[in-house]
Amino acid sequence: MTALVILLILVLVVIILIQVGKVNELASKIRGEEEAEQQSNNRTALFCLLFLIGFMIYCVYTGFIYKDIVLWYGPHISASEHGGRIDHLFNVTLFWTGIVFVLTHVLLFWFSYKYRSQKGVNQAYITHNNTIEYLWTGIPALVLVYLVAAGLDVWNDVMPDVDPNDDDYIEIEAVGQQYQWEIRYPGEDGKLGTRNYKLIDPATNNIGMDFTDEKTHDDLIISGDFYLPVGQKVRVRITSKDVLHNFYLPHHRVKMDAIPGLPTYFIFTPSILTADYRKRLKGHPDWEVPAEADEPDGPKRWEAFDYELACAELCGKGHYSMRRVLKVVSQREYDQWLKDQKSFYLTNIRNTEGDPFKGQLVKAEIASRSKDFLAAVEQAVSTPEDVSDDLINLEHVFYQTGSAQLRDDSKYELDNVVSVLNKYKTVAIELGGHTDSTGNAGANQVLSQSRAESVRNYLIQKGIPATRLQAVGFGPEKPVDTNDTDEGRQNNRRTEMRILTNNI
Numbered sequence: 474m475t476a477l478v479i480l481l482i483l484v485l486v487v488i489i490l491i492q493v494g495k496v497n498e499l500a501s502k503i504r505g506e507e508e509a510e511q512q513s514n515n516r517t518a519l520f521c522l523l524f525l526i527g528f529m530i531y532c533v534y535t536g537f538i539y540k541d542i543v544l545w546y547g548p549h550i551s552a553s554e555h556g557g558r559i560d561h562l563f564n565v566t567l568f569w570t571g572i573v574f575v576l577t578h579v580l581l582f583w584f585s586y587k588y589r590s591q592k593g594v595n596q597a598y599i600t601h602n603n604t605i606e607y608l609w610t611g612i613p614a615l616v617l618v619y620l621v622a623a624g625l626d627v628w629n630d631v632m633p634d635v636d637p638n639d640d641d642y643i644e645i646e647a648v649g650q651q652y653q654w655e656i657r658y659p660g661e662d663g664k665l666g667t668r669n670y671k672l673i674d675p676a677t678n679n680i681g682m683d684f685t686d687e688k689t690h691d692d693l694i695i696s697g698d699f700y701l702p703v704g705q706k707v708r709v710r711i712t713s714k715d716v717l718h719n720f721y722l723p724h725h726r727v728k729m730d731a732i733p734g735l736p737t738y739f740i741f742t743p744s745i746l747t748a749d750y751r752k753r754l755k756g757h758p759d760w761e762v763p764a765e766a767d768e769p770d771g772p773k774r775w776e777a778f779d780y781e782l783a784c785a786e787l788c789g790k791g792h793y794s795m796r797r798v799l800k801v802v803s804q805r806e807y808d809q810w811l812k813d814q815k816s817f818y819l820t821n822i823r824n825t826e827g828d829p830f831k832g833q834l835v836k837a838e839i840a841s842r843s844k845d846f847l848a849a850v851e852q853a854v855s856t857p858e859d860v861s862d863d864l865i866n867l868e869h870v871f872y873q874t875g876s877a878q879l880r881d882d883s884k885y886e887l888d889n890v891v892s893v894l895n896k897y898k899t900v901a902i903e904l905g906g907h908t909d910s911t912g913n914a915g916a917n918q919v920l921s922q923s924r925a926e927s928v929r930n931y932l933i934q935k936g937i938p939a940t941r942l943q944a945v946g947f948g949p950e951k952p953v954d955t956n957d958t959d960e961g962r963q964n965n966r967r968t969e970m971r972i973l974t975n976n977i
């Protein structure tokens with residue numbers, strides 16, 4: 474509808490202009506050509522002058538209206554360490570081009586007015602003037618050389634790569650595809666594992682991680698918001714699976730193409746916490762309105778603000794859905810968040826057909842179990858009055874069939890027990906052996922006792938004083954599952970560790 478109205482207005486304007494032209498033609502016939510031309514010149518010159526004034530007012534006015542929306546001015550200050558330099562360059566460029574913009578427009582329209590054709594005034598014809606040539610070639614050349622040099626200086630400052638031996642940095646990876654970013658973090662080892670495009674399988678391995686490389690085992694694929702710690706240098710590996718995308722963090726002045734087959738990178742250091750950036754927006758009228766129009770009492774826009782990752786390349790019709798939220802938080806909060814993330818390999822690939830280490834122990838698994846075990850012990854020790862969390866199942870302790878002989882793959886779990894007992898010197902533990910109900914009850918009782926003893930002996934061998942270790946065989950007395958299924962019986966055959974908090 475609006476488009477139709479605008480079209481009608483345009484048609485009417487054209488008709489009016491044609492009619493004015495016809496009237497002028499008729500008038501000129503009546504008044505004589507020369508006088509009519511003079512009047513027309515005066516009128517056009519005046520319009521040029523009015524246009525100049527109106528246009529300049531419009532430019533200043535829109536500049537004023539939108540000053541709080543642009544990135545390098547107003548509340549949207551840079552949230553990264555290098556961003557200030559880019560903003561400064563924008564300001565310098567704006568200053569010089571601004572002067573040229575105003576000057577050329579004023580001269581263009583003022584000259585059209587001032588030097589309009591007038592009766593009795595002769596034009597001065599200048600065919601050549603060296604001084605003017607030098608000036609209008611030399612000054613723009615100098616300004617451009619300065620802008621290019623300043624730009625290169627900033628580019629060199631912003632774009633050098635990290636020194637892997639020297640720098641303290643986190644490396645993450647962003648892989649663009651229609652229409653999402655796959656964001657990968659290294660796990661505990663701090664290193665991203667290798668990828669190979671030939672291994673890409675959209676159902677199980679969307680970015681083609683090579684699981685024969687142990688570095689991939691603790692890597693994390695982040696869904697939802699991704700976090701970065703404030704003040705920490707971050708190197709982002711940027712690449713794409715299909716078409717051109719662009720990794721754009723506007724508030725951090727980070728922008729780099731994601732190109733299929735050609736890895737790029739960007740290094741930046743977030744310098745303002747998300748929470749602090751919100752405070753900066755507070756008080757600006759644009760940000761003091763409700764974030765959701767239909768929730769007038771809901772959070773204000775500044776309260777709901779988040780840094781965003783956008784794709785800044787028009788990569789297809791679902792382009793907009795590549796938006797992700799970046800939270801910049803304190804180191805402590807970041808460490809906590811990272812701890813809560815689960816390794817992609819251990820969660821999705823471990824012991825499936827795609828696992829090259831199926832049936833074998835892998836380092837990342839040992840590390841992750843050790844982390845879980847330590848957390849369980851810490852929980853028990855920190856709440857001595859609560860006995861419900863004092864019983865910890867040593868899930869990965871196994872024996873040879875029908876014997877109390879420890880299997881080799883149990884030892885890392887027992888070494889975890891050694892390290893917590895060394896950490897908490899006053900803690901004593903009870904080791905409980907349990908069997909399923911199959912076979913002779915007496916024999917089961919003896920087996921469970923000797924299995925618990927076997928664990929105790931291992932710990933004594935590793936230097937834990939015998940007085941801190943009790944071994945009890947419970948036989949099939951305390952099942953945790955049914956004895957009617959294989960799985961249930963397997964769960965019942967177990968070794969538990971009870972933390973005797975009374976001794977703390």
Ligand SMILES: [Cu+2]
Pocket residue numbers: 649650717718719784785786787788789792795
């Ligand atoms: Cu895209």
